[in-house]
Amino acid sequence: MTDHLDLRQEMIATCLRMNASGLNIGSAGNLSVRVEGGLLITPSGIAYDRMRPEQIVEMDWDGRYFGDYVPSSEWRFHYDILKARPDVDVVLHSHATNCSILACCHLDIPPVHYMIGVSGGDVVKCSGYAPFGTAELSTEALAALEDRMACLLGNHGVIALGKTPAKAFAVLEEIENLARIYIGTRMLGGGVILGKPEMDVVLERFKSYGKQAGEAIDPTLKNKVEPPPYGGPKRL
Structure with missing residues (x-):
């Protein structure tokens, strides 16, 4: 029996949604999710529309993988980000077109729109370039992601973080916009x-x-978003 079956199915569905939404093309991009004792990550070289739950690869915190399938070539930054960032449980990477255009110009996204706040800071940083799948790229990604939920990868694409696949997808969607x-x-x-x-x-x-x-809502926040007074579960 496959462990974490529902989560594996959700991972595949998220990747399919990413491509269907135009946020990625083909087999580019990858996804990882924290589980007890390590992480699950999409496999290398398998198209999302052919991917099966048992092909999702499990890794432990010693950097080892288990089973019959090899993890994504970008496993290093997934592993390093999840190990360094206990505040997040999901790493989603894509080659979203507009993010990739800016990444190929080594341009940060400045606060030209207030929704930049979804990134956790006032700018989405672009990392320097390093070859895909390398420890150097992982180092670049960690630096650009410091205290943030998203970054661009120089001459490459974008990384979005979250507590769930759905939340990481929402960050990716907003950063591309x-x-x-x-x-x-x-x-x-x-x-x-x-x-x-x-x-x-x-x-x-x-x-x-x-x-x-x-x-x-934290009462100490000076600039909080407050709804109207709560009138109960249903109007009578």
Whole structure:
């Protein structure tokens, strides 16, 4: 019996959704998820539409893999990121077109739009270039991701992090949209970049963004997102 069957199926579904949404092409990109004792990662050289749950590869924290399939060629940065970042459980990598355009120019995405806050900072950094699958690329990725949930990889693509595959996908989707917006502003001569005071407010408001009914909001936040008064589970 295959361990983590539901999670393996969710990983494949996320990769298929990534391609169907135009956020990746072909067999490029890869996905890993933290599990007890290590991580699961997509295999090398198997197209997503042919991938089966048992082909997802398990690795441990000693860097070993198990089973009949070889992990993605990018296993190093997946392994290193999950080991270094206990705050995240998912690493999603793609060659999204607009992110890749900026990455090929070694351009960061500045705070041209407030939604840059989904990255966890006021800029999406672009790493330097290193060959794919190398320890050098892993080092570059870790540096660009410091205290952030996304980065561009120089001459390569994009990495998005999250607690679940769905949340990492949402980060990837937003970063690709921000890349498209930024490219558009550059075509018009440059956008108006938000300053640190504006982004400090945005980042604080993101701490209370997306709360569900009845969830507590940190009362110490000065710039919190507050809904109207809660009237109960259903209007009578």
